[in-house]
Amino acid sequence: MSDIRILAINPGSTSTKFAVYFEGECKLKKTLRHSIEELSLYENIIDQFEFRKGLIIDSLVEEGFDVDKIKYVIGRGGLTYSLKSGVYLVNNRMLKHARAGIYGQHASNLGPLIADYIALQIPGAHAYVADPVVVDELDEIARFSGHPLLERRSIFHALNQKATARLHAKKIGRKYEKLNLIVAHLGGGISVGAHCKGKVIDVNNALDGEGPFSPERSGTLPAGQLIDLCFSKKYQKDEIRRMVIGEGGYVAYLGTNDAMEVEKRAADGEELAIKIQDALGYQVAKSIGEMAVVLNGYVDAILLTGGLAYSKYLTRFITSKVEFISEVHVYPGEDELEALALNALRVATGEIEPLDYPN
Ligand SMILES: Nc1ncnc2c1ncn2[C@@H]1O[C@H](COP(=O)(O)OP(=O)(O)OP(=O)(O)O)[C@@H](O)[C@H]1O
Ligand SMILES: CCCC(=O)O
Missing domain, CATH: 3.30.420.40 (ATPase, nucleotide binding domain)
Incomplete structure (x- = not known):
């Protein structure tokens, strides 16, 4: 493992969590809590983008991290197309779907957007999401709800x-x-x-x-x-x-x-x-x-x-x-940041290939 640096980002409904990993080891883990009053200033989840992204960048700068060496920025995936389990390279279509919230509003929609924004600031860095809430591996028989107008969807942790x-x-x-x-x-x-x-x-x-x-x-x-x-x-x-x-x-x-x-x-x-x-x-x-x-x-x-x-x-x-x-x-408990980082590491070490978000 040679100098693999990963930034993992998990936007939750009342917090923004992020962590930095060097060589698979966690160097910084932060949970920034947001009060109801703070979040009530924003009408839509997506309006919180500048605020949450700014908090992460400010924290990284405050902690004196050399952000330029981070090459893998991985976010929690949002309510986009249903996907099979895996790590996905963030592309423009995923960003468009997350931004528009076409499959629903959820804090995780900010995951690909913030990851993409930060990766764009760093030469050679890429943005990913892993095992988003829309992972769908349902058997066909499980999709029937009981009425043809309503199909069951797989949305879970x-x-x-x-x-x-x-x-x-x-x-x-x-x-x-x-x-x-x-x-x-x-x-x-x-x-x-x-x-x-x-x-x-x-x-x-x-x-x-x-x-x-x-x-x-x-x-x-x-x-x-x-x-x-x-x-x-x-x-x-x-x-x-x-x-x-x-x-x-x-x-x-x-x-x-x-x-x-x-x-x-x-x-x-x-x-x-x-x-x-x-x-x-x-x-x-x-x-x-x-x-x-x-x-x-x-x-x-x-x-x-x-x-x-x-x-x-x-x-x-x-x-x-x-x-x-x-x-x-x-x-x-949960350690979704660790799970994100492990997924990025699997990409970084060549164990798995990142998947493409479908067109
Ligand atoms: N020691 C504990 N004993 C009992 N309940 C606890 C304990 N610690 C946390 N909880 C409860 O767990 C709940 C939050 O769980 P968790 O952090 O997994 O959820 P979340 O991340 O906010 O939401 P989600 O899991 O749906 O994404 C809260 O109701 C909290 O009070
Ligand atoms: C199922 C999506 C995750 C959550 O509970 O917020």
């Missing part, structure tokens, strides 16, 4: 799910491509994926009201009641959308998206907090059961990851319901 699955495979000395795994990412949003020999053949769409509820998302709602709500004239479209994403789940029931606070309130005996925390665990366990069926019962392991997986209460609750299916392993 692909980067962390794949990284956790690969980490587990490495830990047990097996190849990811040889295993059947169920991975539950338990973060602000929740996705539960069936990984069949290296492909996520079914997963709930974590950004479209599917699957378990989460700290800030409603998950699947009763369709009939939702239709009535939409036409009740009591709510605007945006309000309903926020009930599903941003203000559903813990936020709707308990007024907070902080699972640590919910756990404390439950431990202090607050009855509603106890019920809702258990209901979240129950729904996650139910989704894991569904994915076991998708894998015909052949499940090498169930992996719990994401911020909520730090909660011993929750992981024990879920484990008690699903351990009859397979062994459960807990990988709390």
